[in-house]
Each structure stands twice: as C-alpha cells, then as structure tokens.
Amino acid sequence: MPRRRGKARPLAACNNACVNAWVNAQSPLPPPRGATAAETAYQRLKALILDNLLPPGTQRLEAELAMQLGLSRTPVREAMLRLQQDGLVTVTPRHGMRVQPISAADMRDIYDVLESLEPKAAELLARRRLPEAALRPLAASCDAMEAALGTGDRVAWARADEEFHLGLAELCGNRRLSAMVMQVWDQSHRARMFTLNMRPLPERSTAEHRATLVAIRAGDADGARELYRQHRQRGGAELIDLIERSGLAWL
Known part of the structure; x- marks a missing residue:
C-alpha cells in the first residue's frame, strides 16, 4: 500500500526556515533500504510539494535545495528532473525548479x-x-x-x-x-x-x-x-x- 503522508499544511508561502524544519523532522527516519541519494532527494522534495510546504509558484535553486536536504547537487538535479516528468515542477538551467500551479x-x-x-x-x-x-x-x-x-x-x-x-x-x-x-x-x-x-x-x-x-x-x-x-x-x-x-x- 502507498505510504501515508503527514498532515498537510495550508496552501501558503513557506520560507527556507519552514522547509528546513520539515527536513530536520524527517531526518530520524531511515531511508528505504538500498535507496540512492537521488531517490532520497526525490521522495523528500515530492513530499514537500504534495504537502504544500513548497506551494505552487515556489522557485528554488539546485544548490539551495541540496543544502537544505544535506545532499550533493547531482542527486538533487536528478530528483528535479524526475519531478518534472511527474508534472510537478518545471526545471530551468541555472534557475533551478519552479513548482507548477494547479488551476x-x-x-x-x-x-x-x-x-x-x-x-x-x-x-x-x-x-x-x-x-x-x-x-x-x-x-x-x-x-x-x-x-x-x-x-x-x-x-x-x-x-x-x-x-x-x-x-x-x-x-x-x-x-x-x-x-x-x-x-x-x-x-x-x-x-x-x-x-x-x-x-x-x-x-x-x-x-x-x-x-x-x-x-x-x-x-x-x-x-x-x-x-x-x-x-x-x-x-x-x-x-x-x-x-x-x-x-x-x-x-
């Protein structure tokens, strides 16, 4: 069965401190057995988007996300491209990713x-x-x-x-x-x-x-x-x- 998500936040702007708090709260949870750094980045970024901690219209740089997740830029870049395939973000070279809106x-x-x-x-x-x-x-x-x-x-x-x-x-x-x-x-x-x-x-x-x-x-x-x-x-x-x-x- 699919994993349960945490309680959703209101649809509102979420600053870096808010995102950092979420990431820190997740750190005690061990990654899935055998999960790669790219998979870990993908799952964490996806959860931030789906729970509206990165709400529609949010722009984040690759380096910024890597620092927040405690990962290198390469797995974060791979995760961003997967999220783009999912239709959740748009990735622009040198500008990072932008969370897609829903109308x-x-x-x-x-x-x-x-x-x-x-x-x-x-x-x-x-x-x-x-x-x-x-x-x-x-x-x-x-x-x-x-x-x-x-x-x-x-x-x-x-x-x-x-x-x-x-x-x-x-x-x-x-x-x-x-x-x-x-x-x-x-x-x-x-x-x-x-x-x-x-x-x-x-x-x-x-x-x-x-x-x-x-x-x-x-x-x-x-x-x-x-x-x-x-x-x-x-x-x-x-x-x-x-x-x-x-x-x-x-x-």
Missing part, C-alpha cells in the same frame, strides 16, 4: 483522466475475483474512513481515501494503468488537501467507496465500474466547484 482547468483535465482510468481499474479488480484476504486493505481503508467520519478527523479520512484509491489501482492487475493512476493522483493531491476543510463531511463519498467494494467482492464488474465512474465524476465536480468559488489565484 480549475488543470483539475478538469486530471479528473477526466481519473474518470476514465479508475472505473476500469475497479472493473478489472472485480473480474479477478480475488480472495477476501487480498481485498482486506480496501476494507480496512473503508473502515478507517468511517471511523474518521465519526470523530470528524478530515485528515485521517483523506489518508484512508487515498489508500483506498491507490490500493484499488495496485490490485487491478494492470501495472501500466496503476502507474498512470498514481502519477495523476499525485498531481491532484495538493488541490484535494486544500479543499479538504471547505467541503461537507464526506459521508456520501465514504458510502460510495463501500458500495464499490461490495460490487468488487461480488465479482460484479459492470456494477463496480459504474459505481466508481459516478463517484469519480461527482467528486471531481465538487472539487472543481470549490476551487472556482475560492477565487484562489495559484500563480
């Missing part, structure tokens, strides 16, 4: 892609007829969403929601489809976290996850696909409306 138009594009890919993943997973043990992570995510609703913990709910979506993609049996879903999901993470406290408690969304899981367990491929399509369509429309009504200029 309502961007989110429409992203949700068009998700609305095509994720329902197919649900269909494929239902057709696989996996044993209950293999589906246990999805059930656990549904349980966690329902528990978070009970306590009003939106961050815990968002974490469980993310684990359900990415877990379903991982289990669908199509590695290329799964990789595409995960890349697009990362691009939309910042917008989802920004709107998290602007929306009503996601009771309907939680029920839709549970209903999709029921269809998957039953091997109802058509039902799982249609339920997930409706869920993704409704959720995307809600998020885009919130962004538009917020009046936020991301650049």
